[in-house]
Amino acid sequence: MEEDYFSIDAILAENQKVGCRFKVDIPDMGHLGGGGERNITRSNTLQLPIWMVYTVVLSDWADMIMPPAFGSKVRNALNAEPCSVRLANLVGAGGLWYGFGKTIMEMLDDKKEMSDLLTTTFRKRLVEVIDQAQYFAALGPAGGVGPSSDSSQSFREGLDGTERELFALAQEGSKRMKRWYEEGEKARR
Known part of the structure; x- marks a missing residue:
């Protein structure tokens, strides 16, 4: 949404949370899930803001779950x-x-x-x-x-x-x- 960079509506839309099912283990990032886990393990499902999901999905670390x-x-x-x-x-x-x-x-x-x-x-x-x-x-x-x-x-x-x-x-x-x-x-x- 780079063309909407200054749009408040675009910012609010990108702040929605979306479920992601992880395909790989990611050490020391368990805090993203908001729990006490230290690591994200394969097959964990976390709710992440859509702006973060871009990176996680495009890096092929996880699959997005349709909201x-x-x-x-x-x-x-x-x-x-x-x-x-x-x-x-x-x-x-x-x-x-x-x-x-x-x-x-x-x-x-x-x-x-x-x-x-x-x-x-x-x-x-x-x-x-x-x-x-x-x-x-x-x-x-x-x-x-x-x-x-x-x-x-x-x-x-x-x-x-x-x-x-x-x-x-x-x-x-x-x-x-x-x-x-x-x-x-x-x-x-």
Whole structure:
């Protein structure tokens, strides 16, 4: 992620922990696992920050274990109904699921499957994000009340950090458009 060197989102995404299964013994590095072990032994599994996993995996000392946020259960749920999955709950640090996925994808030999997952999920959820943003912008500062607003609130709480930014931009754009239209209506009278 060298092009994202100064991006806070990239830093948070790279701080996520990922499981690694070691292939070799590494003396005097047991402290990386956070336990009392002195050495890392072959077949040990440790949770390491993704920025450290780069070195460990690329040095061929360990294999990365696919994080649960991109496992088959999540993939199946996203394929069935992408808007029902609360991406914010899948990863910590502000729910940066797409950023974390991009970081994981860079370490995979076959990037196409992960790329397709991220792209398809984003495209399918984007329509709902924009729709919800416009709906809430039209309601004004009071917001909605009732069962539909509860499901909308639940959807918004499950948004990834990138989706939350797009939601805010779309909502602001919709409010500005409404103001512009209303000012034009007043001028025509």
